Amino acid sequence: MKILALDTSTNVATAAVLEDGVITGEYSCNKGKTHSQRLMPMIESLLKASGLKAADMDAFAASIGPGSFTGLRIGVTTAKAMAFAAQKPVISVYTLDALAYNLPSSKAVLCPVMDARNNQVFTAAYKISGDKLERLTDYLGIHINELADILTAMKEDVVFLGDAAAMHRSFFEGRLGERFSMAPPNTAQARAASVAALAAKLYEGGSLESCYDMKPFYLRKSQAEREKG
Structure with missing residues (x-):
């Protein structure tokens, strides 16, 4: 089983590949540039270093929230687009679950x-x-x-x-x-490896979705929506 997992719910952009129960690569960045600028180059570098292509994945996982409205949209949309292109399922992982699983x-x-x-x-x-x-x-x-x-x-x-x-x-x-x-610094922030580990459990339990069904979990409305009423 091969899973590409993403988490862009916070200031941390992170991506990981899990292959047959082993994290074969994980990239994270918590400084500079927006997720829209750094996520795809990060994924491309990760796959290249792992010797894999997106088409090799069995599923694509994303941290769906709660978190930054813009960040969540970037991560979820990227996972959905890659899954659509590869004709593979997606796996939704709640951000707070993944953090705790660190x-x-x-x-x-x-x-x-x-x-x-x-x-x-x-x-x-x-x-x-x-x-x-x-x-x-x-x-x-x-x-x-x-x-x-x-x-x-x-x-x-x-x-x-x-x-x-x-x-x-x-x-x-x-x-x-x-x-x-x-928590110590190495476990205190978002890690795509934890998203991948939880996604593997969900995969084994049959909790797979079509790329059309994955949606961000915002928990509450955005400030603009609240002010609009």
Whole structure:
């Protein structure tokens, strides 16, 4: 099984190839240029380095959200276009699931947090059960005070990941005390390898879609849509 996975939901642009259960290549960039400028050159370099072509893939996976409206559209559209050209299926992976899966051996509650502005975050809480990712809450777009209340009530150690973790570190550390910890830098941000690993599980479970059916999961309306009413 060969899967090309993409994640452009945050400031990180990342792509990975999974081949027969092994990540054979992963490229990531968290600095400079927009996703529209860097994603396709990144994919081309990745495939060349892996000795593969898009037509060799069995499926194309993308992180579908929540996240940046523009970023999600770029990643999802790219995965759909490549799948259409190769006549292969696509696999939708929720961004928060993929972030949590960066730490598949953790015993703590995993809490990916993505900046949604104005002290709001996109988030969910997770536990690892064996090799399975168990989501403890809905996908949420909430104020950091409300999230802190939810995590405090769980009475367990919590590991934070995502682009909003460092941004709100002092707040969550103040609310959770010794139960608070941050994921190390190599696991704290979006990784296409995690998208690919979850996509492989979905592939094996038959969760495949036509390229026409993959859609971004925004969780809430854009600011322009909210202001329009």
